[in-house]
Amino acid sequence: MESLLADSYKTIDNQPIGTELDYFRDRFQATIQSYNPTVKTAEESTTEQKDVVLKLLQSLLSLPAAFSLPSISPQHDNLAVEIFNLISRISNDGCVYKDYHDLLELVARKALDTEIWNAVYSVIKQVLPATSFVPQVLTAIAVVTSSASQQGSELKTIFCEKFYSMSSRNKLSETLMDFFTNILIKKSGPLHNGVEWTTFPNPPTEKAVWDWFDTFQSNLPIKTRGIYYRTSSTKELTGGESKRQLDIIVKLRDNSSVDSVPYNWEDICVIGEHKQSQTSLKDLLLQLGRYVREVFIAQPTRRFIHGFFIHGTSLELWVFDRSGPYSSGSFDIHKEPERFIHAIAGYLLMDDEDLGLDTYIKRNLDQMSISIKPIGKNKKKKLLLDRIPLSKQGAIVCRGTSCYKTINTKFVVKFSWAAPKHLSSELDLLEYANDKGVKGIPRVFAYPQITTIGDLRAGLTFDRPYNFKSASNIGSPPGSPPLPLTSYAHVSLASRILAGSPTKKDLPEAGSEESPLGRTRSKTQKEEIALKTSTHDIFIPKQREFGCLVLSPPGKPILQFESIKVLLKVLLDAITAHKSLLIEANILHRDVSENNIIQTDPQDNDGRLGMLIDLDLATKIGDTAVLKHLTGTMQFMGIGVLLGYEHTYRHDLESFFYVLLWISAHRSWEIGFECDSTQRPQNSILKKWYTGNFTDIAQAKRSHMHADGFEDILI
DSSP, X not given: OHHHHGGGHHHHHHSOOTTTTHHHHHHHHHHHHTOOTTSXXXXXXXXXXXXXXXXXXXXXXXXXXXXXXXXXXXXXXXXXHHHHXXXXXXXXXXXXXXXXXXXXXXXXXXXXXXXXXXXXXXXXXXXXXXXXXXXXXXXXXXXXXSOHHHHHHHHHXXXXXXXXXXXXXXXXXXXXXXXXXXXXXXXXXXXXXXXXXXXXXXXOOHHHHHHHHHHHHHTOSSOOSEEEEOOSSGGGEESSSSOOOOSEEEEETTSTTTTSSSEEXXXXXXXXXXXSSOOOHHHHHHHHHHHHHHHHHHSTTOOEEEEEXXXXXXXXXXXXXXXXXXXXXXXXXXXXXXXXXXXXXXXHXXXXXXXXXXXXXEEETTEEXXXXXXXXXXXXXXXXXXXXXXXXXXXXXXXXXXXXXXXXXXXXXXXXXXXXXXXXXXXXXXXXXXXXXXXSSOEEEEOOEEEEHHHHTTTOOOOOEEEEEOSOOTTOOTTOOOOEEEEXXXXXXXHHHHXXXXXXXXXXXXXXXXXXXXXXXXXXXXXXHHHOOOOSSOOSOOOOEEEEEEEESOOEEGGXXXXXXXXXXXXXXXXXXXXXHHHHHXXXXXXXXXXXXXXXXXXXXXXXXXXXXXXXXXXXXXXXXXXXXXXSOGGGOOHHHXXXXXXXXXXXXXXXXXXXXXIIIIIHHHHTTTSOGGGOOSSOGGGGGSSSOHHHHHHHHXXXXXXXXXXHHHO
């Protein structure tokens, strides 16, 4: 392999690994060092060892050099393709830990970059067959294929086999397989005559298509786990933020409310949208996105959501997760009857994991619980969770943060789909600050990691993405081009490279509890932002890792203050905590907002009434590159930050002032504090604090903070 790397030294020097593997090294050092290759079981791999190998490969895949170094095979563009193939192989077939041990040891002892990459090539040569097929790494701009139609069919097969393969359903009996064969090739009175479905309605009106679905499931020879339903009015669907009527839904039979009307968004497993004729893909996707958003709001810890739309005789199968939507690509139900049947039957046969339901929280009637291992303890502890979350987010492509208060214990459990660095960063910063004696911030009790987007998308490959130009440039930095609405028609390594929204709060998350944008934008604009993904500045995989932080003590939102004195005391304590965080631990918070200040019991918080929470965007002073990133919640961001200046503690203090003004002049009307909410002005000038681009908002705040404009806020 030395000859292969000979021309790559410059690439390795220009794109060093640096500290990118430090998090992996710190987390798995003990596991790597405990391995003994001389024992008899050395050829076998434990679940823990398999996880270590997968985590390393995923970490290597996120390095820029992986996409610049050459592939062993002339069929592929770069080394990343073969690393991805290793991940797929391990996910499907497992691995021999011994094959990866030399590479792991080099990483663990911080060997030279050339040694590490050389070891990667050695592993690939040893583990992968020379003729193994690996999907080509694709970009959103150019796609290199031998045959577009052939690849489209191939990718549809990969997608459908992952989610709808009949052979993978243990619950599918031989009788059901025979049934599908009969309805497809039966010679006497076939449902499909080799050209088209003889019973599928023409024209495919809404009622006729629903009747076809209903007849289909009624004729199944076994009792499926799920069942198709439809709503005939907005009154039949409850538990959502908006009144919606769904064409087709899938719910579980074992749900006690499955046959009851109205239905609830909490119970929806799959969403189907129907249009009689061919319809704009963008319109269909936005419509489906509106419904998916409601499901994520009602089921905040949901992994992903299946959806599909039928327009005319075309069917497209979609999956929405926290990194964005992707699909099978469209196909004609008459020309591909097996795929059509397998998909619509597959939805009814999926288990909880296949459906993307949350399997980490255990649900028993009205009780929710998790089992976690406290820091420094070996024995797990069961925590009961309040069913109603303290907070949750409403966007699709976001961290999906939701917080739950525990019952009979003084903890808060925070679930989040954070980028791995962000998740570890908040944990590391909290622990570091706690060790430095910082008061007025949460204490970490446990931090279990649950799954990753990479795990959920394992085995999939992606073709070129759909690109839709957004009509607006809402919340964008001055002079920036319109952000495209990008969704993945076929599933590939490209999604790991290009999929994802701007980082947390670089743009406000539409419809989230943290931003009023969802309440002020038009519905179309809101869903465009909620689905929006940026491709012009994302160059490495937008990986997200789902985990939770168990923190103490619990509290309640600052908006639940009982008096002006309490409000001011909570704010003062939060400012004191911010000062302690900065002076004692050299950490700058960078996201001061009404959502990140809570009211606590002084007995649990060192005598303080207020607490500063959420260190997702916090950073240690000195990281100049990070401090120049636009971060924060729009209406509380400092003027200098909005204009692109380096973030300092003064901007955070400015944000505290905006929180006070926002609560006094805006929120007080909503909660009716010492005012008649019915007399609330229809138009608030504070709307300018979160509409328009960053320059517009900065100018509005500058005007309002001037002596001549400040009084207008208070009137």
